[in-house]
Amino acid sequence: MATIFDLRDVSYSYVGKIDALKDITLKIERGEQVSIIGSNGSGKSTLLAILDALIYPSSGEFYAFENLITEDGFDSISDNEFRSYFRTKVGFVFQNSDVQLFSSTVYEEIAFGPLQLDLPPEEVKSRVKDVLEMMEIGKLRDRSPHTLSGGEKKKVSIATVLVNNPDVLLLDEPSAGLDPRTQLWLMELLQELGRAGKTIVTATHDLEIIDHISNRSIVMGEDHRIKIDRDSKSVLSDYELLLSSNLVHExxxxxxxxxxxxxxxxxxxxxxxxxxxxxxxxxx
Ligand SMILES: Nc1ncnc2c1ncn2[C@@H]1O[C@H](COP(=O)(O)OP(=O)(O)O)[C@@H](O)[C@H]1O
Ligand SMILES: [Mg+2]
Structure with missing residues (x-):
């Protein structure tokens, strides 16, 4: 199995003083579906930002696709080459859809990524059409993304990522704010993508979904360290662990x-x- 992400003793602090991650060591293999769970402020979003190479470890090492990722560049192949490889392989669905959406119509929004890849116009069209269908948002194609409901925005955000057909998906609290039917739809979508062999890392504190979308769960403690890294079922059945991680209450x-x-x-x-x-x- 190929290793997608490999973190070795990674710590991160904002502006050099606000601790967000401490001594994180973990590997994520190709085709794994992993949940990152933990209470507010435990470091889930920061960990996803490291995995997406949006920020770099304050200390420790982060390898993606067997390349050491640093602020100054990547070690094995040329910078730009690796950067564009990385960006086509890894897709990030942000927690707040408003930061992901900027075009004037849903169609343009979804076509933006494929157009950046210099694909032939016919290929772009057919990809956008497929994704609109798959996400059941065909009727939104001419709408302005900013006028959509929260759930519709989330679907469009996910579509803008899936249209690039990334191997690795990072999702930050994807089920937050969705109505029950859309939550179920999302869960089934993630299951389907998992079965299709995608590597999926989902940060969430929605305990209801983790057993359905991941076989492995990493619990972040309030001290910003990994508390436990285990199969999702045994994490969910460990009441003391969930209680002490502030994931359930008494x-x-x-x-x-x-x-x-x-x-x-x-x-x-x-x-x-x-x-x-x-x-x-x-x-x-
Ligand atoms: N941009 C930022 N500037 C300063 N501190 C931040 C920033 N983003 C997050 N933090 C802090 O880092 C810690 C981890 O935050 P975060 O990764 O967002 O946690 P989670 O996603 O688990 O809620 C928290 O203490 C939070 O206040
Ligand atoms: Mg967060």
């Missing part, structure tokens, strides 16, 4: 392998529909 209970979120609002505790099911299907 009103969240474990029933067998399931974490149940008890809704205490309006005195309707333990109501059938107030349960968050995690890990597997469970019928009451």
């Amino acid at each position: 009103h969240t209970h474990l029933h067998g392998k399931l974490v149940h979120e008890h809704m205490h609002a309006h005195g309707q505790a333990h109501q059938a529909h107030g349960h968050a099911h995690i890990g597997e299907q469970h019928n009451h």
Whole structure:
């Protein structure tokens, strides 16, 4: 298996003083689907930014596709060559779609990447058409991205990445703010991409999706270190770990392998529909 990302003792601090990552050592192999989980501020977004070579380690080493990535350049092949290789291989779906969208129509937005690649116009057209269909956003093609709903913006953002057909997908809190049906759709999309052999790294604190979209979960602690790096199922069934990582609170209970979120609002505790099911299907 080829190693996509290899971090060795990577630390990162903003403006040299705000710690965001501490001593991160991990490898991600081609075709893996990995969740990065942890509470607010634990360092998930910073870790994705390192993986996307948007920022560089303050200390330690980051290798992507077996090349050492540094601010000054890449070691084995020429800078520009590697940079464009890296950018075609790795796609990033930002948490905030507004930073990803800038064109005047959805069509132009999605065509932008392929046009940058100097593909023939027919190829660009057919790629955009395929992605519009796959994402079920054909009817939005002439809309201005900025007038779309949050869920529609998210779909367009994902489309702008998928149209480039990257091997590696990085997603930052992709399910945040989506309605339940769109969340389910996203989960199924990520499963499908995983089955197609994509390497997918998803930062999330949505415990409901991680077992469905990843077989491995890396838990970031509030001290910005990796707390645990294990199979998703065993992470989800470890209540003490989730509690101490601030991923559940003490009103969240474990029933067998399931974490149940008890809704205490309006005195309707333990109501059938107030349960968050995690890990597997469970019928009451
Ligand atoms: N641009 C920034 N400038 C300064 N500090 C930042 C910046 N971005 C994040 N941080 C800090 O770095 C830490 C990790 O943040 P982040 O990676 O965004 O965590 P997460 O995505 O897990 O919520 C936090 O303490 C956060 O306040
Ligand atoms: Mg974040």
